[in-house]
Amino acid sequence: MIRTAEKADAPGVAAPRPAITVGAVGAQGSSALAASGTSTATLGSAQARHLARRHSLHRNRQWALWGSYIALGVFVVIFLAPPFYTVMTSLKSSAEISAEHGNPWIVHNPTLANFWYLLTYPSFQTYYLNSVIVTVLTVSISMTISVLAAFSLARMGFWGSQTLSTSVFLTYLVPPSLLFLPLFQIVGWIGLINSYWCLVLLYPTLAVPFCTWIMIGYFSSIPKELDEAALIDGAGYLQILWRIFIPVAMPGIIAATIFAFTVAWGAFLYPLAYLYTSNQMVLTVGIVSDLIRGDVFEWGKIMAANLLASLPPIIIYACLMDYYVAGLTAGATKG
Numbered sequence: 001m002i003r004t005a006e007k008a009d010a011p012g013v014a015a016p017r018p019a020i021t022v023g024a025v026g027a028q029g030s031s032a033l034a035a036s037g038t039s040t041a042t043l044g045s046a047q048a049r050h051l052a053r054r055h056s057l058h059r060n061r062q063w064a065l066w067g068s069y070i071a072l073g074v075f076v077v078i079f080l081a082p083p084f085y086t087v088m089t090s091l092k093s094s095a096e097i098s099a100e101h102g103n104p105w106i107v108h109n110p111t112l113a114n115f116w117y118l119l120t121y122p123s124f125q126t127y128y129l130n131s132v133i134v135t136v137l138t139v140s141i142s143m144t145i146s147v148l149a150a151f152s153l154a155r156m157g158f159w160g161s162q163t164l165s166t167s168v169f170l171t172y173l174v175p176p177s178l179l180f181l182p183l184f185q186i187v188g189w190i191g192l193i194n195s196y197w198c199l200v201l202l203y204p205t206l207a208v209p210f211c212t213w214i215m216i217g218y219f220s221s222i223p224k225e226l227d228e229a230a231l232i233d234g235a236g237y238l239q240i241l242w243r244i245f246i247p248v249a250m251p252g253i254i255a256a257t258i259f260a261f262t263v264a265w266g267a268f269l270y271p272l273a274y275l276y277t278s279n280q281m282v283l284t285v286g287i288v289s290d291l292i293r294g295d296v297f298e299w300g301k302i303m304a305a306n307l308l309a310s311l312p313p314i315i316i317y318a319c320l321m322d323y324y325v326a327g328l329t330a331g332a333t334k335g
Contacts, residue, residue, distance in 0.1 A: 219252075
């Protein structure tokens with residue numbers, strides 16, 4: 001090995017630098033390379049683990065996505081099979097429906113005779129008109145009561161308002177079958193048996209509790225600064241409701257209106273029990289009572305009547321679905 005050294009000749013001269021050997025330089029270089037290799041290997045293994053984790057997550061996500069598609073496909077088939085079969089049957093003649101051969105899911109000779117028969121049948125027109133009258137009146141009464149009740153319970157803050165709000169929702173949970181007998185006695189005492197006006201009286205008892213509960217949640221989500229500012233400006237509670245709350249809470253009102261419409265349009269138990277003449281029946285019971293004679297089921301006309309009866313709800317939900325979802329979502333939160 002070669003050594004280099006410098007010695008001091010006299011006092012006061014700087015001390016000699018330590019000796020540096022070629023072997024030491026080589027050792028330091030080797031250790032540096034080893035450390036660099038170790039860090040590179042560590043970095044490489046970390047990247048490999050990260051890539052493996054990403055690959056695993058991607059594979060799990062793919063399996064979850066395929067599972068969701070399969071489940072969605074099953075649900076689509078289950079839920080769309082009855083409407084599809086209804087449409088197919090409504091386009092068949094009675095002879096094709098009763099034929100022993102052929103696929104019941106396919107129409108071989110489509111016809112609109114069933115729809116034309118219903119549209120020109122006076123009793124069906126009466127059923128439709130009665131349903132429209134009952135539904136419009138029920139929605140109007142239910143929403144008037146629900147908006148006023150929800151505003152007073154959510155904003156006026158009187159004693160017992162919270163307990164009363166909970167009681168309103170619990171009333172909705174009572175099954176209609178339990179209210180059937182007492183309401184029948186009340187309707188008989190009033191003298192409205194076999195009159196569709198009894199449905200105008202009864203349907204709000206089913207729609208008002210839930211509509212009020214929806215509107216309470218929506219009114220509670222509106223900032224209190226709005227009505228406080230209106231009170232300072234001298235507005236009364238009815239003015240606050242009409243000018244501030246109703247415009248702001250319109251999605252919630254539309255959601256409650258759609259629910260009240262669904263209740264009035266599709267109810268079956270009460271009309272079946274309280275109405276028994278054709279001129280007073282609504283669609284839900286008129287279709288069953290008029291198109292089923294003894295053991296003879298006119299399936300083509302029944303399916304066509306079901307499609308015609310389902311058109312108003314389909315149109316309303318298709319046009320107002322965004323408002324319906326927004327109203328239910330906003331009603332689920334407060335503040």
